[in-house]
Amino acid sequence: MTIIKRLKYDKLVHTPILIEELKMTVQQEIQQKLDQIEEDHQVHILYAFESGSRAWGFESQDSDYDVRFLYVHHADWYLSVNLEHKRDVIELPIDEVLDINGWDLRKALKLMKKSNPALMEWLSSNIIYRQDDNFVTAMQELMQQYYSPKACFYHYNHMAKGNFREYLRGGKVRIKKYFYVLRPLLAMQWLEKDLGIIPIKFDVMLNQLIPDGQLKQDIEDLIKQKKAGFEAKYADPIDSINVFIESELERFSAYDNQLHAPNRNYEAMNHLFRQFVSAYTQAKPL
Numbered sequence: 001m002t003i004i005k006r007l008k009y010d011k012l013v014h015t016p017i018l019i020e021e022l023k024m025t026v027q028q029e030i031q032q033k034l035d036q037i038e039e040d041h042q043v044h045i046l047y048a049f050e051s052g053s054r055a056w057g058f059e060s061q062d063s064d065y066d067v068r069f070l071y072v073h074h075a076d077w078y079l080s081v082n083l084e085h086k087r088d089v090i091e092l093p094i095d096e097v098l099d100i101n102g103w104d105l106r107k108a109l110k111l112m113k114k115s116n117p118a119l120m121e122w123l124s125s126n127i128i129y130r131q132d133d134n135f136v137t138a139m140q141e142l143m144q145q146y147y148s149p150k151a152c153f154y155h156y157n158h159m160a161k162g163n164f165r166e167y168l169r170g171g172k173v174r175i176k177k178y179f180y181v182l183r184p185l186l187a188m189q190w191l192e193k194d195l196g197i198i199p200i201k202f203d204v205m206l207n208q209l210i211p212d213g214q215l216k217q218d219i220e221d222l223i224k225q226k227k228a229g230f231e232a233k234y235a236d237p238i239d240s241i242n243v244f245i246e247s248e249l250e251r252f253s254a255y256d257n258q259l260h261a262p263n264r265n266y267e268a269m270n271h272l273f274r275q276f277v278s279a280y281t282q283a284k285p286l
Contacts, residue, residue, distance in 0.1 A: 026097060030067055030129055033092065033100055041090055043071040044280045046105065046135040050127035051118070056202045058179060058223045062230045064094075067129065068122055069102035070139075075281040078106065105276060109269045112139075115148035117155045117187075121200045138272050145268060149191045149259035152198065156184035156191070157252055164249060168242070172234040175226045178241060182219065185248050186210075191259060215240045 034048055052066030053059040071090065080086065088104040103111075111119050123140050160181050167177035179202070186205040187198045199205060203223075210216045218240045225235065 026065055027129075029098065030065065030100070033067075033098065034069065034130065037069075037071075037090055037092070037100075037102070041071075042077075043073055043090070043104075044284070045069050045071045045102070045130060046132045046276060047139070048102075048129040048131070049122060049125035050129070051122055051125060052099075053176070053179075053226075055121075055125045055127055055200050056179070056183065058176075058202055058226050060176065060226055060229055060231045060233070064096065065098050065100075067098065067100040069100075069129075070105055070108050070135075071102050072105045072276050072280050074284065074286060075277050076286060078277065105273060109142075109273055112142065112146050113264070113266065113269065115146055115151040117152045117198065119143075120147065120152070120197055124197070124200050126201065132276075135276055138275070142268055142272060143197065146262060146264050147197055148261045149194070150257055150261035153188055153191045153257050153259055156187040156198075157255075160184035160188065160252075161249060164245060168245065172236060174231075175222060175229065175233050175235050176231060178222060178235075178238075179226070181245055182241070185245065185252075188252055188255075189248075192255070215244050 030048075034045055037043070038045055046069075048067060048069035049055070050066060051068045053063050054065065069090075077086070088107040089101060091101040092098070108119060120143055123136065123143055163177065163180040163184070167173065168181060183202055183205075186202070186209055189209050190196075190198055190205055193209075195208065206216065206219060210219065218238050222235070222238065222241070225233070
């Protein structure tokens, strides 16, 4: 059994020293994995970060690490007749601690053109494993041009409705599933109020959108339970949260989505793409 797996099992006894040891070991393991990816696939990782519950701010004691990254190939890789048939993702086998995968820059930019909400959130992650500062700044500036509240609203609405049907229609509820519905609902409220790009931190939306009272207290208590417990922990249905979810789902089902949808071409994206492909190609000539 590897050190990281042994620590994962030991962590279940709530030993603080082992929890800290695990975090340090995971950080080292992540960096080693990223280095190995660059070597094995002959790519350059421009940005590596945390997504999922740790970035959202409500990870459990045994939450895994959802590591995502954006990478670029040498120019010759893109100058190929069969480019459209090449894999534009890199995925490592998932274990109980690490879930690591990444997107090629060209794929990421094509998804940004569609205002992909996950990519928008990733660019504001507060847990960074490595980054090219110039690249991240350029991507964040580009994001402002291609951000479409209309497209994001459709995404979060679909997510909230689907997760509600799948996870919250029975008796006891896995705590983390509540957040799979609450987070997209708050995202829709954020968009409805025209507050800008969705923040990745859940508590930012919670404090901005939910007034002090029973509902906010119950959500904050749920966050504490999740952070103190494990991924599989269940809770009894919470009346205030259930009422909020059902009323908002009903309200948004009749919402007339007239939010802004920019119509941008690829010119700015092409410039960024060429800039960072050229930089890597010059730094690492074949």
